[in-house]
Amino acid sequence: MNAVLKNIGIIGAGQMGCGIAHVSAAAGYRVHIYDLSQDRIESGLATINGNLARLVTNGKMTEEERKSTLSHITGSSDVNDLAPSDLVIEAATEDEAVKRKIYTQVCPVLKPEALLATNTSSLSITRLAAATDRPERFMGIHFMNPVPAMKLVELVRGIATDEKTFSAAKEFVGTLEKTITVAEDFPAFIVNRILLPMINEAIYTLYEGVGTVDAIDTAMKLGANHPMGPLQLADFIGLDTCLSIMQVLHDGLADSKYRPCPLLVKYVEAGWLGRKSGRGFYDYRGEVPVPTR
Ligand SMILES: CC(=O)CC(=O)SCCNC(=O)CCNC(=O)[C@H](O)C(C)(C)COP(=O)(O)OP(=O)(O)OC[C@H]1O[C@@H](n2cnc3c(N)ncnc32)[C@H](O)[C@@H]1OP(=O)(O)O
Ligand SMILES: NC(=O)C1=CN([C@@H]2O[C@H](COP(=O)(O)OP(=O)(O)OC[C@H]3O[C@@H](n4cnc5c(N)ncnc54)[C@H](OP(=O)(O)O)[C@@H]3O)[C@@H](O)[C@H]2O)C=CC1
Structure with missing residues (x-):
């Protein structure tokens, strides 16, 4: 686990948000998932549980590890519950307007030093960063689907991303046992x-x-x-x-x-x-x- 980033916030309880929550919790992080509806969160948590249970059945995880991983994950439809996060990874719908609106709601809730990342598949990191109050602490952390099975994560800096943010993201992804590639901020990356x-x-x-x-x-x-x-x-x-x-x-x-x-x-x-x-x-x-x- 990363020494500095302990609490991970996830925005969006869809397939990617749940996958990122799964691997982060399995690596020992405390994870909080935020989505618009409680139903979405419940079905997301059920999916994570199903994927963990399959790992137990296949002998890749013990029952104790499954329980412990699940106990690290909470979820709610109240954006204020993201306040303790050290790193928030936004994995909401691939729509720039939706993401920009989310940042205006989430940024005032976050600690000033918290890092904010997007799992966007294609959108400009620099443009999304400009919709936040922390462009230097914003970047792309692009996981692949299905997250628990795919080894790659693309890291993408915006023009304003500072080196501390990039290093922290790199270290975080390393603790998830994923391999990184660095992509420049061009449409859809690599x-x-x-x-x-x-x-x-x-x-x-x-x-x-x-x-x-x-x-x-x-x-x-x-x-x-x-x-x-x-x-x-x-x-x-x-x-x-x-x-x-x-x-x-x-x-x-x-x-x-x-x-x-x-x-x-x-x-x-x-x-x-x-x-x-x-x-x-x-x-x-x-x-x-x-x-x-
Ligand atoms: C759009 C973007 O922005 C970027 C992207 O992500 S592009 C999409 C990239 N992804 C791909 O290209 C996936 C291509 N497909 C594959 O690699 C394989 O079909 C696959 C890994 C999904 C499944 O492989 P498979 O051999 O048919 O299945 P299976 O042996 O059952 O599963 C392999 C592993 O994946 C896991 N897995 C499979 N489907 C899963 C799912 N939906 N959710 C979570 N884990 C899953 C299994 O638990 C298993 O894990 P272990 O090795 O730890 O046991
Ligand atoms: N699918 C893939 O293979 C990959 C996707 N990505 C990227 O990850 C992100 C998520 O994709 P994916 O998980 O597939 O999408 P999904 O459609 O599975 O999930 C998106 C989630 O975001 C929620 N959401 C929408 N608006 C808001 C909001 N304002 N606040 C909070 N949550 C919201 C949706 O809720 P509701 O359903 O109620 O609208 C839904 O639960 C996208 O940026 C996508 O490009 C990256 C890598 C791979």
């Missing part, structure tokens, strides 16, 4: 600059009728040794998040090669967001996911 255009291209491949969902995913799993097909991965990330990232790339780099596929736009407009909404390129409502095209 992983998503490369991964999301590939996923978008897979959706174009579907849109143009080159292959079915099953054909495209099988092709990339068996033909390129990807652990998940690109459409399965898009559903896993969340199609709303995929679309937001493509929009940030398209707007930020002003290159038509990043144009979001119209089929991706339509799916998001329909509320078909992938796994989290029960339907995306696959239908998740039955026992096994069923391709929809």
